[in-house]
Amino acid sequence: MKNALYFQSGGVTAVIGATAAALIEAHQRQGQGTLYAAENGLSGLLDAHLVNASALPPAMRQALSQIPGGGLGSGRTLLQAYEDNPEQWQRVRDVLLAHEVGTIYVNGGNGSMDTAAKLVELGQRFNLPLKVIGLPKTIDNDLEGTDTSPGFGSALKYLSVSLMEAARDHCAMATKPSVFILEVMGRHTGWLATCGAVARLPAEMASPLILFPEVVFDPERFVQVVQASFKTHKACICVVSEGIRTADGQFYAQQNTASHYGHEQLGGAGFSVASLLRAQLGVKVHVAVPDYLQRAARHLASATDIAQAEAVAQHAVQLAEQGQSGVMVNIVRDANTPYAWHCDSIPLTDIANRERLFPTAWIDQNAYSxxxxALAYLQPLIQGEQQQHWHEGLPNYPWVSWPKVCVTS
Amino acid sequence: MKNALYFQSGGVTAVIGATAAALIEAHQRQGQGTLYAAENGLSGLLDAHLVNASALPPAMRQALSQIPGGGLGSGRTLLQAYEDNPEQWQRVRDVLLAHEVGTIYVNGGNGSMDTAAKLVELGQRFNLPLKVIGLPKTIDNDLEGTDTSPGFGSALKYLSVSLMEAARDHCAMATKPSVFILEVMGRHTGWLATCGAVARLPAEMASPLILFPEVVFDPERFVQVVQASFKTHKACICVVSEGIRTADGQFYAQQNTASHYGHEQLGGAGFSVASLLRAQLGVKVHVAVPDYLQRAARHLASATDIAQAEAVAQHAVQLAEQGQSGVMVNIVRDANTPYAWHCDSIPLTDIANRERLFPTAWIDQNAYSxxxxALAYLQPLIQGEQQQHWHEGLPNYPWVSWPKVCVTS
Known part of the structure; x- marks a missing residue:
């Protein structure tokens, strides 16, 4: 069981390629066995769709480091409970044995860390000498047990810069009261919605109003606040989390919308809020929905985030060398100013399937800010810019031709 | 009539500040009179909301050059026909006389150039020694008589880079047939939709399908093409122009959508196409709507576009010095490879209110590409990156404090 296996699980990020490239390099440096990678997450492991990551040429590894989405393929298949699907567990065992895999690196979020924890059980059940190390990754920043997760800082930086730019456009055009809405991802958590406060807007402009999933959305009160803002500023900016809910617990995204094909989510929360404001206030509303752009914007990645994406991979290899298993690499903050951090580890069972909400103590419900x-926590995460390679006006994101696996054992 | 006046009209761009800053500098260099600027377009002129652009400190002028949206305020008020609104004409005359304005620089698109042409008539009607020079500006690239318009190249670069990044994310997640839709601006023209071809995607990925407003949208045929694409690629990427129409001439954006508040455009064309594909093919569809982000993304501006945004201002001042009037500065292409261009001028009456469509001869209707x-025309326009000033992880977009006007005459 001399070899290792890496896979990505859940939504990808702008810097997941940096983690993959750093893991390949760190694994090569420790000199033991081959690092395989499974395409498209756990399903690639189940189907033995493996590639030889150790054989990736250095130039391609460097390119991989900059490719948004990671160039390997992620997936949403999770390891079920043994009782529910013993065949799935046996299939994993067979592939691990066939490729002499003794270490698995799982790069994902809270759902993926449950799969990582189950892989530890799998090793015990089948008496495999298996080490399992989790590597954090999520733009949502909702992983417990770590100060932040690679992917979040870059998504926050992208959204903050985008909001600064769109706000200036909106402000230049706002000869009448009007609203610009930025709908952001984050599922049930509002970490990304903080871009409304992280964005550095001039004091002459109104502060963006932020709608968090952690706070019950009260349409009536919100309409009043927007209306009041027009007394001092014609341009109102709102950041709307995709996951906001009304007092009845329903997602607001699924309200106020319908289609000829039945009740269906057409536009999401941003468009629902836009409909509300148009109907109640008769104002012009523009809505931007960056969708995948916010988690893929490698050209705006935070250098801090990139450094952490690489560090978690390097630390993961160290943990495996030390014989550790059943842990996820975490990022520990040593200080806000100047920002200092280091990598450590935390038991997978402490974090799997848990969801870290944005602290309500950090939310100013009156100001929607x-x-x-909260700002002191967030600002270090977006610091620094990394120069990219541009070719003919566009960034260089080549296709990664992964070396095929030749099983010789 | 020693002074000059500048105003912006219509939707702003990422590089309109570069035009404004270059105009201020060029006007100072020629040494004659004061350059005023009207806030929020023609309405600022009508309301005498003028600022003293010549007095802008050099450091602020340099910052202005990089501020998306232009930092002055644009507007959508146009000069009406004299017969329809003689009071409006008299008001303009009074403000011009009060500020001794002998030259007007109108920075806008095809509607704004009609206002510029009417200002020429206004000077003749009131016997004012008035010169009027148009400066092109539109992300839509729909101005006639110029090879391109400042703002377009940067918006195209932003959309192309964004599509390259989102496509890699989408591809990494596409374990099943799924669609990513990028909805782009451009009104009735498809210039910006060409990002689907300008984006440099690996040959291993499916080429994006582009829906142009210039081509009647046939939902049935499009569904078939998307379905056929799944035979070779799980990830299908579509670029949807906001202005696509069906055979009956109706905007597709206004179809398939309704709300509790009545028939209302909720999501636009991208969401309508998403509804179609979900209903007909049962596939997962993600939609990104960059909205203002695509015309404000100064951090991704094309260096070529910036150079042209500055050049049209410098040329405008030269034209005024030569005593020309009733013309718009245009950009003339001398060669594709290597790209060469220069500024010239064209009568306002040749271009006002006309709309340059994307040539159907450049559209490959079978391939939706x-x-x-067309590529040879487009690619030079996105070339080059300009270093920005970053401060604490974010670009530097200060508020422009425009010097007040003191009328001493």
Whole structure:
């Protein structure tokens, strides 16, 4: 069981390629066995769709480091409970044995860390000398047990820069009261919605109003606040989390919308809020929905985030060398100013399937904004820009031709 | 009538500040009179909301050059026909006389150039020694008489880079047939939709399908083409122009959507196409709507576009010095490879209110793509990146404090 296996699980990020490339390099440096990678997450492991990551040429590894989405393929298949699907467990065992895999690196979020924890059980059940190390990754920043997760800082930086730019456009055009809405991802958590406060807007402009999933959305009160803002500023900016809910617990995205094909989510929360404001206030509303753009914007990646994406991979290899298993690499903050951090580890069972909400203590519900403590936490994560390779006006994102696997054992 | 006046009209761009800053500098260099600027377009002129652009400190002028949206305020008020609104004409005359304005620089698109042409008539009617020079500006690239318009190249670059990044994310996640839709601006023209071909995607990925407003949208045929694409690729990428229409001439954006508040455009064309594909093919569809982000993304501006945004301002001042009037600065292409261009001028009456469509001869209707000739035209416009000033992880977009006007005459 001399070899290792890496796979990505759940939504990808702008810097997941940096983690993959750093893992390949760190694994080569420790000198033991081959690092395989499974395409498209656990399903690639189940189907033995493996590639030889160790054989990736150095130039391609460097390119991989900059490719948004990671160039390997992620997936949403999770390892079920043994009782529910013993065949799935046996299939994993067979592939691990066939490729002499003794270490698995799982790069994902809270659902993926449950799969990582189950892989530990799988090793015990089948008496395999198996080490399992989790590597954090999510733009949502909702992983417990780590100060932040690679992917979040870059998505936050992208959204903050985008909001600064769109806000200036909106402000230049706002000869009448009007609203610009930025709908952001984050599922049930509002970490990404903080871009409304992280964006550095001039004092002459109105502060963006942020709608968090962690706060019950009260349409009536919100309409009043928007209306009041027009007394001082013609341009109103709102950041709307995709996951906001009304007092009845329903997602607001699924309200106010219908289609000829039945009740269906057409536009999401941003468009629902736009409909509300148009109907109640008769104002012009523009809505931007960056969707995948916010988690793929490698050209705007945070250098801090990139450094952490690489560091978690390097630390994961160290943990495996030390014989550790059943842990996820985490990022520990040593200080806000100047920002200092290091990597450590935390038991997978402490974090799997848990969801870290944005702290309500950090939300200023009256101002639809966040506290100074929240800003002090967030700002270090977007620091620094990395020069990219541009070719004929566009970034260089080549296709990764992964070396095929030749099983010789 | 020693002074000059500048105003912006219509939708702003990522590089309109570069035009404004270059105009201020060029006007100072020629040494004659003061350059005023009207806030929020023609309405600022009508309301005498003028600022003293000549007095802008050099450091602020340099910052202005990089501020998306232009930092001055644009507007959509146009000069009406004299017969329809003689009071409006008299008001303009009074403000011009009060500020001794002998030259007007109108920075806008095809509607704004009609206002510029009417300002020429206004000077003649009131016997004012008035020169009027148009400066092109539109992300839509729909101005006649110029090879391109400042703002377009940067928007195209932003959309192309964004599509390259989102496509890699989408591809990494596409374990089943699924669609990513990018909805782009451009009104009735498809210039910006060409990002689907300008984006440099690996040969291993399916080429994006582009829906142009210039081609009647046939939902049935399109569904078939998307379905056929799944035979070879799981990830299908579509670029949807906001202005696509069906055979009956109706905007597709206004179809398939309704709301509790009545028939209302909720999501636009991208969401309508998404509804179609979900209903007909049962596939997962993600939709990104960059909205203002695509015309404000100064951090991704094309260096070529910036150079042209500055050049049209410098040329406008030269034309005024030569005593010309009733013309718009245009950009003339001398060669594709290597790309060469220069500024010239064209009568306002040749271009006002006309709309340059994307040439149907450049559209490959079978492939939902564009021809090699089209690419040869487009690619030079996105070349080059300009270093920005970053401060604490974000670009520097200060508020422009425009010097007040002191009328001493």
């Amino acid at each position: 966040i506290s100074a403590d | 564009i021809s090699a000739d």
